[in-house]
Amino acid sequence: MSSPEDDHPEVGLPKGKIVLGSHFATSGTYGAAFKPVGRGLAAYFRYVNAEKGGVCGREIEFIPEDDGYEPAKAQEVTRKLVEQDKIFAMIAGLGTAAHGAVWEYLNTKGIPDLWVMSGAHKWAADPQAHPWTVPLLPDYRVEGAIQGKYISENFPGKKVTILYQNDDFGRDTLAGLQSGLDPSKNELVGAQSYEPTAVSVSSQVTNMAQTKADVAICACIPGYTAQAIEQADRLGWEPQWWVGYVNSDKLMFSYTSAETMEGAFTLNANKPIDETSDPAIAEHIRIMNEYGDVAPANFSIVGQNAGMLTEFALQKACEKGPLSRESLMEAVESITGYYPTDPKYALALP
Incomplete structure (x- = not known):
């Protein structure tokens, strides 16, 4: 591995350091839902500094900024990270609308914008x-297609409806669902949308219930998912619920009860946090307990995955020569079939 080139340091690479930044919600309603992602990322970087001596002979300086899940605030904090903090790369910017407000800026500035925490189709289109x-x-369109295909294979003849957030997240899921459903087996009898700033989705769920659909998709973030299922219960409507993977964490139970969520389907690409006998889960729990400031959870695992990919890409870049933003992107683009060989880091489902 090459030694750091500090005589003429690139922006974001002061002597002995790599400065990385991120934007995500840590406060308010959305912070309650998604804070563990950023905290898992930060804990992993602290672990790398403490137990591995950093990466590329440098310590990771990580600067997370709270954007409250608001596009305007995301723009403000991203400009701060780039223009004042002089970050080398943006890591795991979270939220479809929030990151959608800053990705053009990051690309114009030539800032590596890695591991976006949103499955919107546009990021890779x-x-x-x-x-x-x-x-x-995972791409929300792919998630929707999986949902549709599963419904047609396992619930033939059943009527389907969907509640979706009126942004790329929800519209991508709807498009995927429509592509995955077999129209000869299932009819999509309704599609209700809500704005990300909505206070309530009760009227939309009432409209859904009137279709008497047997299966209901919720392309919603946790607070709205809880509202939707609770309203359906109040109406006496009991469809088979399928909720987006953005709800696949025990944090859902801070919005509603486990009894309310009983029987709902979701997807997850990682091992669940309660599989404590798995060496990767056990190590994640140790890292979070020693270097984190929130309880280990499914979403903190997502954050660690982003941290491990960052570490891996930086190492690959440094092995090729002096570290630069261009060499980091070349390393990222060269990654194929990534899966940790050490079982204590294998958090993703194989």
Whole structure:
């Protein structure tokens, strides 16, 4: 591995350091839902500094900023990270609308924009126009297609409806669902949308219930998911619920009871946090207990995955020569079939 080139340091690479930044919600309603992602990322970077001596002979200086899940605030904190803090790369910017407000800026500035914490289809739809952006989460269109295919295979003849957030997240899920459903087996009898700023989705769920659908998809973030299922219960409507993977954490039970969520389907690409006998889960729990400030959870695992990919990409870049933003992107683009060989880091489902 090459030694750091500190005589003429690149922006974001002061002597002995790599400065990384991120934006995500840590306060308010959305912070309650998604804070563990950022905390898992920060804990992993602290672990790398403390137990591995950093990466590329440098300590990771990580600067997370709270954007409250608001696009305007995301723009403000991202400009601060780039223009004042002089970050080397943006890591795991979270939220479809929030990150959508800053990715053009990051690409214009030539800032590596890695492991976007949103499954919006647009992040990878045109890599030539956005060469600095690399998403991490499964595409929402793919998730919707999986849902549709599963419903047609396992609930033939059943009527289907969907509640979706009126942004790329929800619209991508709807498009995927429509592509995955077999129209000869299932009819999509309704599609209700809500704005990300909505106070309530009760009227939309009432409209859904009137269709008497047997299966209901909720392309919603946790607070709205809880509202939807609770309203359906109040109406006496009991469809088979399928909720987006953005709800696949025990944090859901801070919005509603486990009894309310009983029987709902969701997807998850990682091992669940309660599989404590798994060596990777056991190590994640140790890292969070020693270096984190929130309880280990499914979403803190997502954060650690982003941290491990960052570490891996930086190491690959340094092995090729002096570290630069361009060499980091070349390393990222060369990654194929990534899966940790050490079982204590294998958090993703194989």
